[in-house]
Amino acid sequence: MSPAGEERPRSDVDRASGASVQAPLGARAHASGGAVDAVIVGAGPAGATTADVLANAGWSVMLLEKGPNRLLSLDAPYPLLGHLSNDEIKFFRRHFLGPDPLLEPRTYRRRDDEGDRIHVGEVNNLPSGVGGGGFHADAKLPRFREVDFHARSEYGPIDGADVVDWPLEYDELEPYYTVAERLVGVAGDAAANPFASWRSGEYPMPPGADMYGAILTTNAASELGLNPYRAPTGVNSVEYDGRPACNNCGFCGHFGCPIDAKGDPVAPLRSALGTGRCEVVANCYVDAVLVDGSGRTATGVRVIDTETGDTREIRAKHVVLAAGAFETPRLMLRSGVGNSSDLVGRYLMYHFQTFVVGSFDHRLHGHRGRSVTHLHDDHLVPDTTSLQYARERGLPYFRGGIVEHGGGGHPVMEGMFLPHGVAHTQGMLESMMRDKLWAFTMQGEDLPQAQNRVDLDPQVRDVHGRSAGRVTYDPHPHDLVASEYAAEILNRVMRQAGAQFTFTATSPPLPDSRGARYSPAPNSKHTMGTARMGADARTSVFDPWQRSWDVSNLLCADSSVFPTSTGYGPTLTIVALAIRMARELAGLPKLTS
Amino acid sequence: MSGSYCYLDEHDAAVLAAVVDRLVPPFGAHPGARALGAVDYIDGALGAFATDPPRIWAGGPFSGRHGGEASFHRFTPLTRLETLAWRTRIEGSRGDPQREWNGPVRGWQEIYRDGIDALDGDPAFATCTPADQDVRLAAAPRDFRELVYVHICEACYGPPEYGGNRDLQGWTAIEFPGDVQPRGWTDEEVSGRA
Numbered sequence: 001m002s003p004a005g006e007e008r009p010r011s012d013v014d015r016a017s018g019a020s021v022q023a024p025l026g027a028r029a030h031a032s033g034g035a036v037d038a039v040i041v042g043a044g045p046a047g048a049t050t051a052d053v054l055a056n057a058g059w060s061v062m063l064l065e066k067g068p069n070r071l072l073s074l075d076a077p078y079p080l081l082g083h084l085s086n087d088e089i090k091f092f093r094r095h096f097l098g099p100d101p102l103l104e105p106r107t108y109r110r111r112d113d114e115g116d117r118i119h120v121g122e123v124n125n126l127p128s129g130v131g132g133g134g135f136h137a138d139a140k141l142p143r144f145r146e147v148d149f150h151a152r153s154e155y156g157p158i159d160g161a162d163v164v165d166w167p168l169e170y171d172e173l174e175p176y177y178t179v180a181e182r183l184v185g186v187a188g189d190a191a192a193n194p195f196a197s198w199r200s201g202e203y204p205m206p207p208g209a210d211m212y213g214a215i216l217t218t219n220a221a222s223e224l225g226l227n228p229y230r231a232p233t234g235v236n237s238v239e240y241d242g243r244p245a246c247n248n249c250g251f252c253g254h255f256g257c258p259i260d261a262k263g264d265p266v267a268p269l270r271s272a273l274g275t276g277r278c279e280v281v282a283n284c285y286v287d288a289v290l291v292d293g294s295g296r297t298a299t300g301v302r303v304i305d306t307e308t309g310d311t312r313e314i315r316a317k318h319v320v321l322a323a324g325a326f327e328t329p330r331l332m333l334r335s336g337v338g339n340s341s342d343l344v345g346r347y348l349m350y351h352f353q354t355f356v357v358g359s360f361d362h363r364l365h366g367h368r369g370r371s372v373t374h375l376h377d378d379h380l381v382p383d384t385t386s387l388q389y390a391r392e393r394g395l396p397y398f399r400g401g402i403v404e405h406g407g408g409g410h411p412v413m414e415g416m417f418l419p420h421g422v423a424h425t426q427g428m429l430e431s432m433m434r435d436k437l438w439a440f441t442m443q444g445e446d447l448p449q450a451q452n453r454v455d456l457d458p459q460v461r462d463v464h465g466r467s468a469g470r471v472t473y474d475p476h477p478h479d480l481v482a483s484e485y486a487a488e489i490l491n492r493v494m495r496q497a498g499a500q501f502t503f504t505a506t507s508p509p510l511p512d513s514r515g516a517r518y519s520p521a522p523n524s525k526h527t528m529g530t531a532r533m534g535a536d537a538r539t540s541v542f543d544p545w546q547r548s549w550d551v552s553n554l555l556c557a558d559s560s561v562f563p564t565s566t567g568y569g570p571t572l573t574i575v576a577l578a579i580r581m582a583r584e585l586a587g588l589p590k591l592t593s
Numbered sequence: 594m595s596g597s598y599c600y601l602d603e604h605d606a607a608v609l610a611a612v613v614d615r616l617v618p619p620f621g622a623h624p625g626a627r628a629l630g631a632v633d634y635i636d637g638a639l640g641a642f643a644t645d646p647p648r649i650w651a652g653g654p655f656s657g658r659h660g661g662e663a664s665f666h667r668f669t670p671l672t673r674l675e676t677l678a679w680r681t682r683i684e685g686s687r688g689d690p691q692r693e694w695n696g697p698v699r700g701w702q703e704i705y706r707d708g709i710d711a712l713d714g715d716p717a718f719a720t721c722t723p724a725d726q727d728v729r730l731a732a733a734p735r736d737f738r739e740l741v742y743v744h745i746c747e748a749c750y751g752p753p754e755y756g757g758n759r760d761l762q763g764w765t766a767i768e769f770p771g772d773v774q775p776r777g778w779t780d781e782e783v784s785g786r787a
Binding site: 082209247414434 | 616617618619651653655664669672681755768773774775776783
């Protein structure tokens, strides 16, 4: 299918060149000394979506991925390779989806006065491989709200943060959200959430089965005046786009789907591959973005074949960065491109995560179902009570984030959480920390601060000898006050649902929390803002169409461009923006609702 | 214990058998880590490269326990870099410049060697009283204590293809069904209390 745009090739693109693929596209272009129309760095949701739009518009595309391809066959009809499974050791303990922290360590410090780093290893690692951060997630795919695109105008400034309006409004993005939901396949209930942004149509699928524990906590939330709803989820509730309905196996978040019931980014990858104009190249580490003598035009990329260690150059008419908000700024800084604003890597945002956990007197079997089946948005919307709470703490306002109603973890993790000795064995038999546990996770809005950033570690190296990416990150007081406020409410809801006891933890861990015994680095997989887009070249890295202000044929398709983090999961917005960006690049008409 | 190991010798296996049962002892319906095969699991991890493909990642998509063709037992081939990472993690960097892009790495084999050496003494660890075992464990290197505990948890509650969770007794004891594909769960099983 060609869901992201009808074919309408640009006149300067030779469509015939990709019509019948014999030799690999890149090899052909390379052998002939020619350049592909676009080389895309990173084969996750952003890169796969961009490849889909461009290839369907007639462009020749190379989609480069530093990790291996463990996802799908590159031969039609592109079936899954069969590596994805219900295996906690493989996916949780042994880095099957990468990146291996030995090969690609990341470093972390809270502030630059802490020295070069306080932690080396995993820092917000998202999978490194074909499929990227998409196929391992439990695929909650909400849209942002209208106000998220102009929070600065709506709420005013906050000291210590650079909250800005986005260079586009929700109304402009709405039709792209609609295409994104159809492309990925989102199951949801349009009428369920009173805080939802307006939408031009129904979800492509109805919601899937409610998890038992979520029925308890959503009933309790409703009784206490909150507005829980069935989460929009990129998991099939019915057969969709040739892929089967989910069978509720419970190994959803952090695992890939063994039966092909998740669409992100399998669907855009198949659509791109089906054109015959998109070559997916795995085990291909992009070492540098190359520019010409003027510094204003990208000529391609230099890559390392990680299976052979060989280096080569790939010439391209356009370079699209889609490596995620950690690797994209790392690559730009390493290459020395696109940073006249000195903002590349800055304004790093996660979601400030608040976990409120309840333990019940009976088993909730959270291992059945889609990890999380319900959300509520109430803490995203300031009200008179929260505004007063904010002002008493020196803030004009705060906003939290979506709250996920989800089950406990898996048993290896449960065992590691328990002390050794009989306490371990008894604890595992009782399962207070897994089978009798239910959890709220609030993905709180994290404000953009210039000193929170990704840069290059001065000593630590990856296996290729390149500087590791280093995170400097400390949450804004806004994030902590929002967390504290919501946690009190969420503990009440959890007790109302029947929990015998509850507790609160956060990520990054607060110094006095039980999480402090683990890594000090934040654990959120939602990474944003490190090359923000905007209408002014002095205060942004990419323009409103995600094109570099400095290098005219360098673009960014991932969440690096987000000016703010909002309180919603980023993936659907990444996909919608990538469709909008790629259609504009390919000269396709703008979509309207 | 199976009595034949790919990496451990009999002495080390005997020490570890006592260690894993001291850290995760039998209690009620829980057979304890030794009976669940934790020593076999550790042996499989330390000797992962004794087989080809190495015993790092079980295959997929299905185990065969709930339908479909059994494939977990066919381990996954590694790429060049994955091989480098896992050999380095298990064997240590051993002064090899190709393994020391960030300096020396202490491998699992060395961590276990030093840990077992620290537990050895007279009387033998396995014959000590539980209280004396705790004293020796507390004095053992921290990286050993942490690593062996992680490996015990993986052994007891991970898929049996890695050598632990013998006869699925780990999952049975804690009422965890384990992998369930391709059967999955019905909507009623997801939403109902039972």
